[in-house]
Amino acid sequence: MFRAGRLRPLSDRIRTITALLVIAASLAITVVVLATGSSDSPDRVHALAERLKCPICTSESVADSPSQVARDLYELIEEQVADGWTDDEIVEFFIDTYGEQVLLDPKAGGAGAVLWIAPIAALAIGGVVIAGRHARNDREITDAEKERIAAELEKRP
Amino acid sequence: MIALVGYAGILLAAGSAVSLTIQGTRAFRGTTTAESLRLPAWGIAIGGAIAMGALELALLTDDFSIEYVARNHSSGTPLLFTIASAWAALEGSIVLWGLVLAGFALAVLRTVGADDRIGAGALAVMGVVALFFFGLMATAANPFTTLDVVPLDGSGANPLLQNHILMAIHPPMLYLGYIGLTVPFAFAISALAAGDGSTSWLQRTRRWSLIAWTFLTLGIVLGGWWSYEVLGWGGYWAWDPVENASFLPWLTATAFIHSSVIQRRRGMLQAWNIALVISTFALTILGTFLTRSGVVASVHSFTQSAVGPALLAFLVIVLIGSFGLFALRAHLVASTPRLDSLASREGVFLLNNLLLAVFAFVVLIGTIYPMILEAFSGDRVSVGAPWFDRAAIPISLVLLLAMGLGPLTPYRFAAPDLMWRRIRGPLQVASILSAAAVLSGVRPITVAVTIWIATFVVSGIVALAHQRARAAAGPYPTAIRALFRADPGFWGGMISHIGVALVAVAISFSSSFGVRATIGFEPGESASFDGYTLTYEGPTLRDESNRRAIGALFTVRRGDRILGTLEPRLNQYPNQVQAIPTPSVRTGLREDIYLSLVRIESDPAHVTIDAFRFPLMWLLWSGALVIVLGGTWSFTARKRTRDVSSGKAQAVV
Numbered sequence: 001m002f003r004a005g006r007l008r009p010l011s012d013r014i015r016t017i018t019a020l021l022v023i024a025a026s027l028a029i030t031v032v033v034l035a036t037g038s039s040d041s042p043d044r045v046h047a048l049a050e051r052l053k054c055p056i057c058t059s060e061s062v063a064d065s066p067s068q069v070a071r072d073l074y075e076l077i078e079e080q081v082a083d084g085w086t087d088d089e090i091v092e093f094f095i096d097t098y099g100e101q102v103l104l105d106p107k108a109g110g111a112g113a114v115l116w117i118a119p120i121a122a123l124a125i126g127g128v129v130i131a132g133r134h135a136r137n138d139r140e141i142t143d144a145e146k147e148r149i150a151a152e153l154e155k156r157p
Numbered sequence: 158m159i160a161l162v163g164y165a166g167i168l169l170a171a172g173s174a175v176s177l178t179i180q181g182t183r184a185f186r187g188t189t190t191a192e193s194l195r196l197p198a199w200g201i202a203i204g205g206a207i208a209m210g211a212l213e214l215a216l217l218t219d220d221f222s223i224e225y226v227a228r229n230h231s232s233g234t235p236l237l238f239t240i241a242s243a244w245a246a247l248e249g250s251i252v253l254w255g256l257v258l259a260g261f262a263l264a265v266l267r268t269v270g271a272d273d274r275i276g277a278g279a280l281a282v283m284g285v286v287a288l289f290f291f292g293l294m295a296t297a298a299n300p301f302t303t304l305d306v307v308p309l310d311g312s313g314a315n316p317l318l319q320n321h322i323l324m325a326i327h328p329p330m331l332y333l334g335y336i337g338l339t340v341p342f343a344f345a346i347s348a349l350a351a352g353d354g355s356t357s358w359l360q361r362t363r364r365w366s367l368i369a370w371t372f373l374t375l376g377i378v379l380g381g382w383w384s385y386e387v388l389g390w391g392g393y394w395a396w397d398p399v400e401n402a403s404f405l406p407w408l409t410a411t412a413f414i415h416s417s418v419i420q421r422r423r424g425m426l427q428a429w430n431i432a433l434v435i436s437t438f439a440l441t442i443l444g445t446f447l448t449r450s451g452v453v454a455s456v457h458s459f460t461q462s463a464v465g466p467a468l469l470a471f472l473v474i475v476l477i478g479s480f481g482l483f484a485l486r487a488h489l490v491a492s493t494p495r496l497d498s499l500a501s502r503e504g505v506f507l508l509n510n511l512l513l514a515v516f517a518f519v520v521l522i523g524t525i526y527p528m529i530l531e532a533f534s535g536d537r538v539s540v541g542a543p544w545f546d547r548a549a550i551p552i553s554l555v556l557l558l559a560m561g562l563g564p565l566t567p568y569r570f571a572a573p574d575l576m577w578r579r580i581r582g583p584l585q586v587a588s589i590l591s592a593a594a595v596l597s598g599v600r601p602i603t604v605a606v607t608i609w610i611a612t613f614v615v616s617g618i619v620a621l622a623h624q625r626a627r628a629a630a631g632p633y634p635t636a637i638r639a640l641f642r643a644d645p646g647f648w649g650g651m652i653s654h655i656g657v658a659l660v661a662v663a664i665s666f667s668s669s670f671g672v673r674a675t676i677g678f679e680p681g682e683s684a685s686f687d688g689y690t691l692t693y694e695g696p697t698l699r700d701e702s703n704r705r706a707i708g709a710l711f712t713v714r715r716g717d718r719i720l721g722t723l724e725p726r727l728n729q730y731p732n733q734v735q736a737i738p739t740p741s742v743r744t745g746l747r748e749d750i751y752l753s754l755v756r757i758e759s760d761p762a763h764v765t766i767d768a769f770r771f772p773l774m775w776l777l778w779s780g781a782l783v784i785v786l787g788g789t790w791s792f793t794a795r796k797r798t799r800d801v802s803s804g805k806a807q808a809v810v
Contacts, residue, residue, distance in 0.1 A: 012578070019581035026588035030595045034602060053539045058453065059397045061541060066390045066738065066753065066767065071675070104541025111536050115526060119519045119548055126511045134496055141497035141570055150572045 045078050052094050053104050159215045160223050160301040166207025167294045173200025174288035181281025191269045191277045198266045201287050205256035212243045221311050224302045231313035233702045238314045241325030245318045248300035255290045257336045278347030289471050297463035316730040320737045323383040334373025335441045340365040342438035345431050349482050354489045359417050364792050370410050371788030377403050378781040389738035389753035391769040396545040398453045401524040402444030409437040412513035419506050427490045435479040442472045498570045505563040512556050519548045560654050561614040582620050587613035607665040611658035618651045649791025659780030663773050672770040686768045690714040696762040705729045709754055709764045725754040748772040
């Protein structure tokens, strides 16, 4: 029926083409809708309040803490935004008032440098170790074995 | 009298722990049989039970001559919270810890045969851990310290405990998880000491690891639920150091239950598994240190009690001892790398382990770096949700994707055309559903991506089960059941994966579409909140035996339809100045309406509330339940797994 032994049955090729069409169409719809849809202007006050720690709490932000201090500071940020302050100016104001620890997301420089370097270093080292061990692998899988595994898998779902 | 009996229980347990360590070591060396471990193991359990019993009795009989009772109980405390007070404060929680550990030691003892040297060694390790905790109770954290001047009444239970029943259940669940992880650790150390490089310790502790993991998961979820239902800030997870303390061992334990699968099936990652199991145990001790030493509030407060330094010292001993032994025996456990190709089930498992390990490392750094920095340089830095989220969201999404690919990827080598045929179905379902979600207004792109990956995970698992069941003989429902029973470890894992996918969707929804507004009301006044109408009917006041509850009654309407009433409250406890808010939540299929009382004035009864709207919260809790169910299925059902490489069936204990 087939000239080349590696050719898949017709039904299988139809399935592949259908799948590609469905996936491409869905992705196209998604991209078009996301790109053309009206993007809500982001809530600057809330975004800022989430980055700033409520000074009397252990780890909650000004946005999340139910304490009165946090509410007052939230209102202060609202006023500052309404008065036309930039994000940087507001953040600087909070740093000047409460110190660097008001930032829930520390700056990359100085004491916060470790917090930025360490995770990336960990990921890089882990990746290098895995790749390195795999490269030292003395027994690379042969094509014949790949064929055998594939044939074995064809027999069961 | 009660104090004396209780303290005697602690001493009995501590003495038995010494004996278990010595006899366990002797049995490990072969100079005695495991039979001699029976007495000391029971001694710890009986001593622990006496201590716990005495503490409960003291609480129930209002024995305020005992300092712990005077500080954590009052005659007005309701029965349930009186019972729970036994583990709600520092000293009592360590008693519960010791008792649970004793229970695990007894359960392990049942599996230890007469000439079982590895098992005896594991019990010796558990003896050391028990000795530490009962020693702590006998000295720095003695729950039976008596007072010279006996107060007439105690100051009452911790208001946060009394405020919600969950606070009584959440810690024991977490402890069962934490302490259960001692078992695989003890077996790993014992196998290392014996120089046994085989997988027998993994097979023997597989079930323990799964039990511990399931309870740890349940404990974390209950903690989040408690936070949502009680704390009134509207969230369930804040990357708080105490929360992170429970999440850290969960991450490494999750990595371990995955990587142990490839060691058992493919002989890989032997050394890595031991490192993971040691790290997990060390992280449980670190977690106890973080939550029990006061170091979270400030590094300067932790020296006030000797418990903090003792836990820190124990952590250092565990780390140096375990990793030192590991280094000495490294040559015995170095498995030959047998990774045929990165494009394989093993490759996906490696990705999973890399990401979980990095995830744990990130959370660890973010949690302890501020404390370390402050202790050594005096500088203060805060690490909060924005920092954690930046790492956690991409790591979680890639993990989720690996979770979708893993079960569909064959061991050893995945040929591209085979992979394509396996994933094209799930990919179509995922693409259609995420496109539909975007069409119906779901934004931003992170939520759409989460839906896409989560649907891929779920439909991949459903497709796998469907194909296997259809290929099997017999009617379909029977085939499905037979399939799940044939390999409970795998299918339990798949159920948990579905739960994780549901939780991921729920988290992305609640963090992207939560709405909060602070609204003030006069009695009888109505206000609209995000499509709902809230009407303030009036204040309520209830005097209960242990507290006074001031509430505000609200009617919730959507259009003309009355959805129900909500009554957020402020609970005033006699032993605390600050009232504890108790939010009131209406859970709906689409979303939760969540009201939290901020302020209430007396005359007129003007109120200020925080109103929240969170979509799909039920999905978060039910997804979490599915994770726990999957875990439970994996260790309760009888196990028979098939070895793929040789193709022959083999029974695994």
